[in-house]
Amino acid sequence: MELHSKIYIAGHRGMVGSAIHRNLQKKGYTNFVLRTSAELDLRNQQQVDDFFAAEKPEYVFLAAAKVGGIQANNIYRADFIYENLMIQNNVIHAAYVHRAKKLMFLGSSCIYPKLAPQPLKEDYLLTGLLEDTNEPYAIAKIAGIKTCESYKRQYGCNFISVMPTNLYGPNDNYNLNNSHVLPALIRKFHDAKESNLPFVEMWGTGTPMREFLHADDLADACHYLMQNYNGEKLVNIGTGVDLTIKDLALLIKDIVGYTGDIRHDLTKPDGTPRKLMDVSYLHSLGWKHSIELKDGIRMVYEDFKKKEGVKVW
Numbered sequence: 159m160e161l162h163s164k165i166y167i168a169g170h171r172g173m174v175g176s177a178i179h180r181n182l183q184k185k186g187y188t189n190f191v192l193r194t195s196a197e198l199d200l201r202n203q204q205q206v207d208d209f210f211a212a213e214k215p216e217y218v219f220l221a222a223a224k225v226g227g228i229q230a231n232n233i234y235r236a237d238f239i240y241e242n243l244m245i246q247n248n249v250i251h252a253a254y255v256h257r258a259k260k261l262m263f264l265g266s267s268c269i270y271p272k273l274a275p276q277p278l279k280e281d282y283l284l285t286g287l288l289e290d291t292n293e294p295y296a297i298a299k300i301a302g303i304k305t306c307e308s309y310k311r312q313y314g315c316n317f318i319s320v321m322p323t324n325l326y327g328p329n330d331n332y333n334l335n336n337s338h339v340l341p342a343l344i345r346k347f348h349d350a351k352e353s354n355l356p357f358v359e360m361w362g363t364g365t366p367m368r369e370f371l372h373a374d375d376l377a378d379a380c381h382y383l384m385q386n387y388n389g390e391k392l393v394n395i396g397t398g399v400d401l402t403i404k405d406l407a408l409l410i411k412d413i414v415g416y417t418g419d420i421r422h423d424l425t426k427p428d429g430t431p432r433k434l435m436d437v438s439y440l441h442s443l444g445w446k447h448s449i450e451l452k453d454g455i456r457m458v459y460e461d462f463k464k465k466e467g468v469k470v471w
Contacts, residue, residue, distance in 0.1 A: 159217050159260070159384055161186045166215035166258075168200060168249055169222030173329045173373050174264060174322070178219050181377035191215050195222075201244040203251075210252035218253050218261040219380065220246060220302075224295075228361075228429050230336035231292035239294035246302040250317065254309050260316040262384055263306050265299040265392070267323045267369075267433050268292050277436035280321075280392050289430045303392050310390055318387060320380065323396035323435045326454065327373025328461050340370060340455070343407050344462055347414040357419040358411075361426035364404030369396050369434050372454040375447040382445045396435035397447045413455050 159165070165182065169175035170192045179190065191213045199205050200222050224241040231238055246263065253261045270278045271286030283303070288296045306317035330341040337345070343360065350358045379395045387393065401409075407420055440446075449457075 159187075162189050163187070163259075164189045164191060164214065164216045165219070166191045166213065166217070167219045167221060168245075169220075171195075171329070172221060172223075172225075173325065173327055173331070174376060175219070175221040176329045177327055177373035177377035178221060178380055181374065181381055185381065200248055201241055203244075203248045206248040206252050207255065210256040210258075214256055215253075216259045217384065218249065218258050219384075220249050220261060220263045222249070223264075226331075226336040227338045227342065228291050228427060231295050232427075235294040238292075239298050242295060242298035243301060246298070246305065250302070250305050250309060253317070254313055254315050260384065260388075261306070261318070262380060263302050263317065263319045264380070265303055265319055265321045266296070267321055267394075267396070267435055268296045268430075269299050269303070269321060270433070272430050276432050277398065277434040278394065279436045280394055280439060283392070291427060291429060307390055316388055318383065318389065319392040320383060321392055321394050321435070322376050323369045323371050323394070323433070325371055325373050325376055326458055327376075328458065330373075330458065332462065339368065339403060340406065340410070341458075341462075343410045344414065344455070344459055347407075347411050347416040348459075348462065348466070350418055351414055351416040355418060357421045358407075358416065359421050359423050360403070360407055361423055362403070362428035363424065364407065364420075364422060365402055366428045366430065367400045367402050367432040367434065368406065369398070369400040370406075370451055370454075371396050371447060372449040372457075375449050378448075379440070379445050383443070387443060391439075393440055393443070394435040394437050395440060396437050397451075398435065398437040398441075399451075400432070400434045401451075409452060410455060410459075413452070413459055
C-alpha cells in the first residue's frame with residue numbers, strides 16, 4: 159500500500175474507522191475515498207456496486223458494522239444479523255468484482271465459543287456454542303471471515319480477516335441504551351459525580367473478565383497487517399491482558415474521581431465469563447500494543463469531557 163494508493167475505509171466515522179483514518183493520515187497517506195452512511199447505504203447492493211465501479215478503490219478497510227452492547231444485541235437480534243450480513247457481503251463482493259488489490263475485514267472477539275479455552279486462539283473458531291445474547295452478530299461476523307476465506311480460495315483475492323478484542327477510544331458510543339461496558343461505566347461515573355449521586359449501578363456480578371485495546375493501537379495493527387500479512391488465517395488483535403469488570407469499574411471510578419459506592423444489579427446478565435485473546439500469532443508477525451489501559455482510559459475520559467462540555471449528547 160503506497161502513500162498515494164486509493165484507500166476506502168468503510169465506516170470511517172465510527173470509532174474503528176476514524177482511528178484507521180487518523181493513523182493512515184499521520185503516516186502520510188492522502189488518497190482516501192470516504193462516504194457517510196447517508197451518502198452510501200452499504201446494505202444496498204446496487205449502491206455499493208455503483209460506488210466501487212465509479213471509484214475503484216485499491217485497498218479496502220471494512221470497518222462498517224451495526225454494533226452494540228449486550229442489551230442491544232439481545233433485543234435487536236434480527237437487525238444485527240441482517241444488516242451486518244448485507245454490509246459485508248456487498249462490500250466484499252464488490253471488492254472482488256472491481257478488482258481491489260486488498261481488503262481487510264474487521265470482526266470481533268465474540269466470534270469464539272462462549273466456553274472456549276482461554277486465552278482464545280484463532281483455531282478455536284467454530285468449535286463450540288456461542289454466547290446467546292450476541293449470537294446473531296457473532297454469526298454474521300463468522301460469515302464475513304468465511305466469505306473472505308472463500309473468495310481467497312476460489313478467486314485468489316487478497317482478502318484478510320482480523321479479530322479485535324474489546325475496543326475503546328475517541329468517537330466511542332456513550333449512550334447507555336446501547337453502549338459497551340467501558341464507555342458505559344465512564345458515562346455512569348461521570349454523571350454520578352456531576353450529580354453527586356450516592357452510588358452507581360452496574361450490571362451483573364462484576365466477575366467476568368475482559369481485555370481492552372485502544373482504538374489507536376488497533377488502527378496501527380491494521381496498517382501493519384495490511385502491509386505485512388497476506389495469509390488465509392484470521393489474526394487476533396489485542397493486548398493479551400485482561401481484568402474483571404469490577405476492577406475495570408474501580409479503575410474508571412478512580413480516574414473520573416467519583417467517591418460514591420458501586421452497586422450490582424444481579425438481575426442483569428454477565429455475558430461470557432472470559433474473553434482473553436491469544437495474541438502470540440500477532441506478536442510473531444511483529445506487532446505489539448503500546449497504549450496501556452490506565453493511560454488509555456485517561457485519554458478517552460479527557461476526550462469525553464471535551465465533547466460533554468459542548469453538549470454532544
